[in-house]
Amino acid sequence: MLVAGVDSSTQGTKIVVRRADTGALVRRAQAPHPDGTEIDPEVWWQALLDVCGDGILEDVAAVGVGAQQHGMVALDGGGEVVRQALLWNDTRSADAARDLVAELGGPGEWARAVGSVPVASLTVTKLRWLAEHEPANAARTEQVMLPHDWLTWRLRGGTDPVTDRGDASGTGYFDTAAGTYRPELLRMAFGRELGLPRVAGPAENAGPVQVPGLPGIGAVAPGTGDNMAAALGLEARPGDVVVSLGTSGTAFAVSEKPVADASGLVTGFADATGRFLPLVATLNAARVLDAGARMLGVDLEEFGRLALSAPPGAEGLTLLPYLDGERTPNLPDATGRLDGMTRSNLHPAAIARAFVEGMLCGLADAVDALTAQGVPVHRVLLIGGAARSAAVRSIAPQVLGRPVVVPEPGEYVADGAARQAAWVLAGTAEPPEWSGPGDAEVYEADPAPGVRERYSRVRSALV
Numbered sequence: 001m002l003v004a005g006v007d008s009s010t011q012g013t014k015i016v017v018r019r020a021d022t023g024a025l026v027r028r029a030q031a032p033h034p035d036g037t038e039i040d041p042e043v044w045w046q047a048l049l050d051v052c053g054d055g056i057l058e059d060v061a062a063v064g065v066g067a068q069q070h071g072m073v074a075l076d077g078g079g080e081v082v083r084q085a086l087l088w089n090d091t092r093s094a095d096a097a098r099d100l101v102a103e104l105g106g107p108g109e110w111a112r113a114v115g116s117v118p119v120a121s122l123t124v125t126k127l128r129w130l131a132e133h134e135p136a137n138a139a140r141t142e143q144v145m146l147p148h149d150w151l152t153w154r155l156r157g158g159t160d161p162v163t164d165r166g167d168a169s170g171t172g173y174f175d176t177a178a179g180t181y182r183p184e185l186l187r188m189a190f191g192r193e194l195g196l197p198r199v200a201g202p203a204e205n206a207g208p209v210q211v212p213g214l215p216g217i218g219a220v221a222p223g224t225g226d227n228m229a230a231a232l233g234l235e236a237r238p239g240d241v242v243v244s245l246g247t248s249g250t251a252f253a254v255s256e257k258p259v260a261d262a263s264g265l266v267t268g269f270a271d272a273t274g275r276f277l278p279l280v281a282t283l284n285a286a287r288v289l290d291a292g293a294r295m296l297g298v299d300l301e302e303f304g305r306l307a308l309s310a311p312p313g314a315e316g317l318t319l320l321p322y323l324d325g326e327r328t329p330n331l332p333d334a335t336g337r338l339d340g341m342t343r344s345n346l347h348p349a350a351i352a353r354a355f356v357e358g359m360l361c362g363l364a365d366a367v368d369a370l371t372a373q374g375v376p377v378h379r380v381l382l383i384g385g386a387a388r389s390a391a392v393r394s395i396a397p398q399v400l401g402r403p404v405v406v407p408e409p410g411e412y413v414a415d416g417a418a419r420q421a422a423w424v425l426a427g428t429a430e431p432p433e434w435s436g437p438g439d440a441e442v443y444e445a446d447p448a449p450g451v452r453e454r455y456s457r458v459r460s461a462l463v
């Protein structure tokens with residue numbers, strides 16, 4: 001029996017088809033998404049239909065969707081999309097976040113109420129922005145969904161929307177510890193209540209696929225957010241800290257207990273199995289390297305070679321990588337800066353090294369924020385598009401100050417969604433045991449002296 005898992009992430013849609021019993025890979029495909037921080041959800045749907053072409057779903061018995069978290073898909077009473085979805089990396093709702101934090105009585109009240117302190121990424125702030133800035137669109141809005149909710153709903157023919165507690169925990173109107181919506185917080189943000197998807201159980205069959213042209217697959221899994229799906233795909237266990245270098249940089253861990261960090265650095269998410277997923281997210285990861293390579297006029301491979309040809313510490317250059325603003329630390333209007341320039345270090349190799357080190361410093365701070373909340377770190381796993389870079393893999397242990405385990409490059413979000421689909425078919429208490437991620441390589445290195453200290457000094461000028 002076969003299962004399919006979809007990852008509808010910021011930069012693209014990927015699908016894997018795997019055997020339900022062993023998890024062996026059978027087929028895969030992908031399609032790109034356009035750049036931007038708002039997008040017509042129809043673009044995701046067309047990308048999903050694209051990757052489902054060429055008979056990829058043949059003999060598939062269940063499908064699950066993992067997708068980028070937090071995006072606001074506003075729908076009218078007839079289920080039509082009201083405006084482009086505002087994505088997790090759209091910072092226009094930063095003022096709304098500040099207002100909402102104050103209105104509830106400060107960050108501690110939010111951490112107690114839902115497990116997270118709102119920043120511009122969280123859906124609740126986007127709803128406030130909509131109410132304040134687009135009253136006509138707000139007036140038309142009758143229900144709100146997350147990207148994975150909407151795609152799952154479309155796959156099921158547009159009936160009875162469902163979500164899961166993992167993705168719901170990133171909205172800002174869902175109490176992670178209790179596992180229930182807080183509709184009064186949504187009302188506080190938007191001015192009135194909205195229809196929300198029902199929170200399905202972690203291995204519930206949400207119903208069959210009902211899309212003309214696609215096979216009538218009997219089971220659609222509840223789906224989840226992309227980070228929760230990655231945890232499921234990696235078969236992460238307490239003690240594993242996953243550092244994902246995709247469009248976002250994230251550091252997260254499966255935890256038996258919820259985390260409620262009033263400093264706002266750690267967002268207290270739920271996972272896709274009934275446990276918790278404390279997570280720190282940055283807005284600047286793989287695309288910092290894309291931008292650096294573009295600036296130097298080289299491809300990513302050459303960029304990595306350049307970075308490795310410079311010594312640790314980049315000859316004194318320090319990059320603050322806030323090219324898209326920043327979420328952690330909460331500096332939505334920040335821009336990047338390159339500090340420590342001299343006539344001798346302004347050359348491509350040192351610049352490339354500073355870009356890699358600067359990006360990784362943001363993630364090293366993220367791991368520290370998790371440990372400050374009592375999250376144990378027995379090993380660090382490195383995944384996401386930028387983990388394909390040899391330079392990133394070798395420099396990561398120098399900046400993180402720990403050995404780094406790099407599983408075989410793969411689509412772990414799509415894998416997690418496929419494993420959730422297999423769980424629906426199995427009907428067991430825990431997800432099926434698969435053979436796990438492919439061969440992992442361990443990278444070890446001495447910490448690069450002074451790199452994080454310089455980064456923190458340069459950053460303190462902004463915070």
Ligand SMILES: Nc1ncnc2c1ncn2[C@@H]1O[C@H](COP(=O)(O)OP(=O)(O)O)[C@@H](O)[C@H]1O
Pocket residue numbers: 009010011012245246247248286287289290300301384385386387388389390
């Ligand atoms: N070999 C590589 N070296 C550095 N970056 C890479 C490499 N391969 C892919 N990437 C980067 O990974 C990013 C996409 O990662 P991915 O995890 O798929 O993102 P997302 O899930 O956010 O859509 C792109 O910015 C791409 O440039």
Ligand SMILES: O=C(CO)[C@@H](O)[C@H](O)COP(=O)(O)O
Pocket residue numbers: 009010011067068069070088121170225226227246247248249250279281
């Ligand atoms: O906002 C977060 C997590 O809170 C992001 O991690 C998004 O879920 C987008 O993920 P990628 O497209 O970078 O995988």
